[in-house]
Amino acid sequence: GQQVMQIPQYQHVQEGEDFTTYCNSSTTLSNIQWYKQRPGGHPVFLIQLVKSGEVKKQKRLTFQFGEAKKNSSLHITATQTTDVGTYFCAGPLGNQFYFGTGTSLTVIP
Amino acid sequence: DGGITQSPKYLFRKEGQNVTLSCEQNLNHDAMYWYRQDPGQGLRLIYYSQIVNDFQKGDIAEGYSVSREKKESFPLTVTSAQKNPTAFYLCASREYGRGNTEAFFGQGTRLTVV
Numbered sequence: 331g332q333q334v335m336q337i338p339q340y341q342h343v344q345e346g347e348d349f350t351t352y353c354n355s356s357t358t359l360s361n362i363q364w365y366k367q368r369p370g371g372h373p374v375f376l377i378q379l380v381k382s383g384e385v386k387k388q389k390r391l392t393f394q395f396g397e398a399k400k401n402s403s404l405h406i407t408a409t410q411t412t413d414v415g416t417y418f419c420a421g422p423l424g425n426q427f428y429f430g431t432g433t434s435l436t437v438i439p
Numbered sequence: 440d441g442g443i444t445q446s447p448k449y450l451f452r453k454e455g456q457n458v459t460l461s462c463e464q465n466l467n468h469d470a471m472y473w474y475r476q477d478p479g480q481g482l483r484l485i486y487y488s489q490i491v492n493d494f495q496k497g498d499i500a501e502g503y504s505v506s507r508e509k510k511e512s513f514p515l516t517v518t519s520a521q522k523n524p525t526a527f528y529l530c531a532s533r534e535y536g537r538g539n540t541e542a543f544f545g546q547g548t549r550l551t552v553v
Contacts, residue, residue: 336481363541372529373482375541418481420542425489426497427472427533427542429482 333357333423336430344438349406351433353419360422362395362402365429368415373429409437442466445530445545452517452524452552460515460548462530470535471513472542475499476527485528488513489535517550524552 333356343349353362361380365373377386379395379402386393392405402419414437419430443464452458464471470489474482484497488507502521507513513532517524528548534540 339479365542372544372547373531373542374544378541425495426484426487427470427531428484429474431481434479 334419334421334428334430336417336419336433338433339431340434340436342436342438343409345411346408349409349413349435351404351417351419351435353402353404353430355400355421355423357423358399360399362399362419362421364393364402364404365418365420366415367418367432371415373418406435409435411437411439413437443530443532443543443545445528445548447548448546450548450550452550454552455519457519458517458524458550460517460528460530460550462513462515462545463511464513464532464543464545465511466532466543467510468532468534468543469510470533471507472531472533473497473503473505473513473515474529474531476529476547482529485515524550526550 336353363378364376367373377393382399383397384395390407394403416432416434418432446461472487473485475485476482483499485503486505488494491507491510494505494507504516530545531542533542
């Protein structure tokens with residue numbers, strides 16, 4: 331069954347508002363990765379976090395890995411219409427590579 | 440130009456027919472994966488392979504089969520036993536055994552069974 335959950339499943343924001351998606355794993359992860367899938371496209375790698383409590387930034391995107399390495403978050407500041415898509419967290423669990431349930435972001439101009 | 444290629448992009452099949460989806464990569468990756476994505480849903484793991492001639496079932500392997508005869512290729516067969524095969528299928532590859540590496544995806548195959 332699904333071992334990596336994300337909330338919320340859907341989020342509609344007005345352009346310029348902030349957005350956050352949360353990822354929770356039932357087990358400790360050695361690392362966590364984030365991907366973005368544009369509508370009609372395929373997932374594209376954004377970033378990887380490895381260390382407990384790690385925080386990384388990419389322009390308006392801030393990624394955080396929890397202290398227990400079981401949860402993570404992605405925060406977008408001042409969303410733009412180009413941020414539209416579904417954001418997935420992902421990580422290795424045993425020999426498998428699991429993706430979270432995803433958060434679909436809609437940005438209203 | 441390195442990458443991972445899935446074909447075809449769109450596929451239509453009649454109910455009861457088996458169909459094979461192609462996935463080829465020239466990234467020299469050991470690990471390859473097949474995921475299924477339904478509208479508004481996440482990615483569910485069907486099968487994965489870490490090495491040639493070896494593969495394991497994921498969470499939703501029933502009704503699917505795979506082979507890994509070559510490192511570059513990991514075809515997925517959707518059999519008539521799959522109850523609801525209409526979906527978007529994504530193939531991915533990544534390095535394995537060298538720490539933590541990102542997954543690269545193909546463009547996907549949208550399968551419609553009528």
